[in-house]
Amino acid sequence: MNQIAPWPLAGAAQPLIHGRLIYVTKCAKCHAPEPVTKYSYAQWQVIMPDMIEETKLNATDAAAVTSYVQSLVTR
Amino acid sequence: MKSYLPSSILAVTIAALTALPSTPSQANERRFAYSYETTTMPKGSLEFEPWFTYKHYDDKDRFEFRYELEYGVTDNFQLGAYLSDWRITDLDDGDTEAEWRTAGMEAIYSLSDPNKDWLGSALYGEVLIGPEKFALEGKLLLQKNFGPLALVYNAIVEAEWEGSNYDEKVGVWENTFGVSYQLNPKFTVGVEALHEVEFADWSEAGDHVFYAGPNLSYRTKGFYATVAGLVQASDVDGEPEAQVRLLMGFTF
Secondary structure (H helix, E strand, O other), X not given: OOOOOOOXXXXXXXXXXXXXXXXXXXXXXXXXXXXXXXXXXXXXXXXHHHHHHHHOOOHHHHHHHHHHHHHHOOO | OOOOOOHHHHHHHHHHHHOOOOOOOOOOOOOOOOOXXXXXXXXXXXXXXXXXXXXXXXXXXXXXXXXXXXXXXXXXXXXXXXXXXXXXXXXXOOXXXXXXXXXXXXXXXXXXXXXXXXXXXXXXEEEEEEOOEEEEEEEEEEEEEEOOEEEXXXXXXXXXXXXXXXXXXXXXXXXXXXXXXXXXXXXXXXXXXXXXXXXXXXXXXXXXXXXXXXXXXXXEOOEEEEEXXXXXXXXXXXXXXXXXXXXXXXXX
């Protein structure tokens, strides 16, 4: 799982750690988790709003998982 | 035993699925037609799930229909209402019987997650009632995901009271297995297996029936469809020789 959704670096902010938890649990309710770095920043900009709607994430979880994904892909 | 594979149904279903439009998101999906997964619906999600099962017997063909509404009460707990189970049976002598069977409720509580935890697990309970059938069913659901690969096992115990006076008691012990591989976020393919044994009067074990076959699942935004075709690997008379199940889900 660490290859698909790498842990944030040691000392990372709590929202990033929480964002990874959301990624491997709530996002994976509908499909197997995809490697975060499989998609570009621009692709995630398109994917993420649909995913958030589909999984009915609250604002805190949505912000956390978005921050987590953005921390792993280059703009 | 007459060999019969409903290949035309599978072909039409696959053609319909591959013709569906492509979008980047998914509904809450089921990758297996005969096994439940341990993940439940997101809190607040509502899904309409029609089922269609075709069973080919030695002396008849049966078409079973089920309409279900599922709702995510919390992220770990979902409730479902079976609005109607009914079936049409085509007998070899030319007669056709249509029969409304049951309505009911189900509940699933997810105990652990198949991605985050060592083993995903959930408990399932179901009550069905109809004019000639009352049934209670419990399941232990286990699942482990390894990236795109998902393995599931369901242990099922069912108690049924059938007949106009509910005086025919039957116990059922079932095991289902499934393996599914996610080709991409839209398609998964896999195999499923089913083992079943009935206990007349809850005491006398009948024959062990085994089925196995492939499955295919497609999902897109707000919709999924899963089809599986199973062939009986044992040789038990009176049980379906082959069956195909199509599940669809429309999420709101």
